[in-house]
Amino acid sequence: MHPILNDIRLVAFDLDGTLVDSVPDLAAAVDAALADLGMPPAGEPRVRDWVGNGSLKLMERSLRDVLGRDPDAALLARAHQGFLDHYGRDPSAHTRLYPGVQEALDALRDRGLPLALVTNKPSAFIAPILAAFNLQAHFGLCLGGDSLARKKPDPAPLRHVAAHFDVPPAACLMVGDSRHDIEAGRAAGFRTLAVPYGYNHGEPVRDSAPDGVVESLAELV
Numbered sequence: 001m002h003p004i005l006n007d008i009r010l011v012a013f014d015l016d017g018t019l020v021d022s023v024p025d026l027a028a029a030v031d032a033a034l035a036d037l038g039m040p041p042a043g044e045p046r047v048r049d050w051v052g053n054g055s056l057k058l059m060e061r062s063l064r065d066v067l068g069r070d071p072d073a074a075l076l077a078r079a080h081q082g083f084l085d086h087y088g089r090d091p092s093a094h095t096r097l098y099p100g101v102q103e104a105l106d107a108l109r110d111r112g113l114p115l116a117l118v119t120n121k122p123s124a125f126i127a128p129i130l131a132a133f134n135l136q137a138h139f140g141l142c143l144g145g146d147s148l149a150r151k152k153p154d155p156a157p158l159r160h161v162a163a164h165f166d167v168p169p170a171a172c173l174m175v176g177d178s179r180h181d182i183e184a185g186r187a188a189g190f191r192t193l194a195v196p197y198g199y200n201h202g203e204p205v206r207d208s209a210p211d212g213v214v215e216s217l218a219e220l221v
């Protein structure tokens with residue numbers, strides 16, 4: 001067992017870039033939404049750097065890149081709805097679990113540790129993606145970017161999770177791929193663990209000074 005798990009009684013995981021490589025499906029939906037508006041595709045490499053603050057921000061960044069300026073509210077709303085429609089058709093078609101994720105989640109569950117999922121992704125997509133990998137039963141609570149009034153890097157979702165399971169924040173661990181996860185975790189009083197393989201706006205997540213870094217979640221267990 002990884003030493004960071006000593007005294008930990010609850011583990012909260014980020015989804016995109018931590019458990020699943022979802023950029024192929026996210027980029028396909030972004031590009032389809034842009035195509036509906038007669039705009040050129042963004043492509044996976046750029047979408048990878050724009051993921052992390054929820055779907056509205058993702059479309060705002062995509063439109064800003066095409067237009068060279070901020071989109072107006074009506075255009076952004078149309079583009080965002082297009083993204084939700086396209087992504088919702090099959091949000092896991094080309095999405096894959098990262099190596100080590102299955103064994104880590106299985107081992108933590110078998111130890112009886114409560115697990116939570118805290119993503120900035122709209123909550124409607126959580127269940128279909130977890131179901132595609134048979135992971136729904138692993139998580140006692142799942143929060144999306146629209147579940148509460150505030151999303152990561154705000155600590156509110158993590159505080160909510162700790163209170164839900166009645167575990168003091170100091171005995172909780174946040175595992176994520178981006179600075180939003182580490183900042184939210186630190187602000188909530190959680191321990192923090194980062195994976196370097198996900199999406200962090202093109203920057204090393206180590207720069208956010210997490211309490212630990214693992215190359216694969218297999219190292220956790």
Ligand SMILES: O=C(O)COP(=O)(O)O
Binds near residue numbers: 017051
């Ligand atoms: O949808 C996003 O922007 C990122 O989602 P995540 O919080 O699971 O990384």
Ligand SMILES: [Mg+2]
Binds near residue numbers: 016017018177198
């Ligand atoms: Mg992430």
